[in-house]
Amino acid sequence: MYRRSLRTRVAIAFALCVAVLSVAWGFAFFAAIKLTEDHVLQRQLEYAARTYPDLRTHLRGYDNAADLPQPLREWAQSNPAQGIYEFEPEELHVAVVPSSKGQSDAFVVFDVAEIEAASADDWWWLLIISVAVGTLGLLGFGLGVIVMRQAVAPVAELADVVADIDLEHLSDKDHKRIASQRFGDDEVGVLAEAIEKTLERISAFVARERYFTDSASHELRTPITVITGALELLEQSNLSADDERVIDRVRRATIDMKTTIEMFLCLARENDDALNDEHFLVKPIVSHAIEQHRHLLDGKSIDIRVDELANPGICGHPQAFSIAVNNLVRNAFEHTLNGQGPIIVTVKESALLITNRAHAGAENINPSDESSSTHGYGLGLGIVQRLCERHGWQFSLHADEGRVATSICW
CATH class of the missing domain: 1.10.287 (Helix Hairpins)
Structure with missing residues (x-):
């Protein structure tokens, strides 16, 4: 204290x-x-x-300049002003003083030859x-x-305490170490109190985030599972062609809802170390995404060309990668103009490239621009960008003259 x-x-x-x-x-x-x-x-x-x-004395007085030592006579005849003079070669100090007899000035000579070191x-x-x-x-x-x-010892102590705190795994011991009472009520105490409150807010936020994702994972997926089971039962019934089309639309909407839920839960989770190091192949995920969204091309004269130049494998989060690929494929299928194919999907050793033609304003697409979500691009591409940033992949988008090219590099 x-x-x-x-x-x-x-x-x-x-x-x-x-x-x-x-x-x-x-x-x-x-x-x-x-x-x-x-x-x-x-x-x-x-x-x-x-x-x-x-x-002998080192101090001598002279009333007449002619009586001075030989080295000083010529100098004394020039009538020097009163004061003190030093002659280093001769090791002499001379003081010119007025004579008490009213005559010419007198001289006091101090020989320091035997005194100076x-x-x-x-x-x-x-x-x-x-x-x-x-x-x-x-x-x-x-x-x-x-x-x-x-x-400044308290400042150094506070810095050491903060440096030793693991923000990924906060514990009660960390809160006790940063307690502001340990640092008094001065400036360091104020700073410690601010850090303490910040850590408390972070801990509370992490707890809420974990509770939400755990609850949402169960509560949101349960209705989807119920709907999927009901659809499977309906498919076993004798349905008319119109009813089958309705059921098919409900099934697709259910799949989209399931994908959206998984997508937002994946973004909401702070980390998922169990899945971040899983090895998976790219081609099966791309093929599944194409087949899942092929219905978006119904009524459009558009071809899909898949160039499989390699069969790469990635060590990472397969669900996150699948969500990103599904978003890119869905956007490409939805916004390709009728008859303006083909949609080209290229699988390379270290990149996935999807190219398609879109409406005339496609060159203004910006993944981080929320206003672009009204065109169907902003939300999906923004999510893809966030997923890639979290998992260490590189997402890029290039659009010009109605052609859009998106890529994910790993």
């Missing part, structure tokens, strides 16, 4: 990290100043010890400073990582 919000914790963590680094750098600079000061004093004492008992010592000091700076940098980076990790 966190008492502060995520933004507050991140701000506090950032401020803490900056404060610690500032203190560390402050101590580092203070230590560098003290070391430099001690080093200068130590060099001065070493020089005095070497010249003892003749204690040698070049080798400079490299050592540079190395020490580089190591110190690198150490402080690594310390700051490590401290920042630790502090920020602690600040």
